[in-house]
Amino acid sequence: MSSAERQATASGVDDLVLSVLYAYTLHEAPEEQGRHEVRVLPDRSHQYYWLMLENKWLWMIRAYADILRKQPKFFCINDDLGDAPAHHPQLLGLRAFLRLYFRKSVPVERAFDELHSRQGWG
Numbered sequence: 001m002s003s004a005e006r007q008a009t010a011s012g013v014d015d016l017v018l019s020v021l022y023a024y025t026l027h028e029a030p031e032e033q034g035r036h037e038v039r040v041l042p043d044r045s046h047q048y049y050w051l052m053l054e055n056k057w058l059w060m061i062r063a064y065a066d067i068l069r070k071q072p073k074f075f076c077i078n079d080d081l082g083d084a085p086a087h088h089p090q091l092l093g094l095r096a097f098l099r100l101y102f103r104k105s106v107p108v109e110r111a112f113d114e115l116h117s118r119q120g121w122g
Contacts, residue, residue: 044070045070046071046073047072047074048072048074048075049066049067049070049075050078051067051075051076051077052080053079053080054080055090057089057093060090061093064093067101068097068100068101079094
């Protein structure tokens with residue numbers, strides 16, 4: 001691992017960890033106290049699935065298949081690909097997975113697609 005990679009992945013004292021901030025906001029902030037119940041959900045279950053997008057094709061395909069099979073109520077996909085170009089194989093795989101998972105587009109997506117085609121962008 002290069003020094004730049006170590007520096008990019010190292011956590012510093014000033015790093016903001018969103019999961020901690022989110023948990024604080026929902027459970028510890030004075031205006032939220034007593035409004036929510038804390039539950040620990042098993043990872044990779046029908047309730048919750050967390051996935052780190054990595055440069056491991058076979059592993060990612062298996063994880064996508066697992067998410068499609070389980071259909072969790074909530075899932076989170078983080079990436080560890082750095083500045084990968086838009087045509088990177090893992091990002092293409094992610095787009096394909098998301099199209100399978102979210103087969104029906106929402107109104108804002110349809111409006112964007114219409115604008116896109118009217119402007120001749122693709």
